[in-house]
Amino acid sequence: MCECCQNARIGPAYATHDPACLHCGARLIWRIQRFQIPRQDKIERCRRAMKVWTDYGHSEAELRKLAKLEALPLEPEQPSPSHGRRKT
């Protein structure tokens, strides 16, 4: 589980985003889209964030998809063994 996502789950104001994690990138872009800044700045910041994450090998389409969601993007929690859904 990504530590940044975990911290953001506990406190959504947590402002660190791990470029190795797709959900962190989506979360950063999600936040930028909600900043009260001029539209041009938003586009520029989103583009820069997008480049960092796509340079890490993440899919731009996936990042955009997650950033469009209503909810704050977070890495899904690992299903606990007690749920019994996971076969190892």
Ligand SMILES: [Zn+2]
């Ligand atoms: Zn993460």
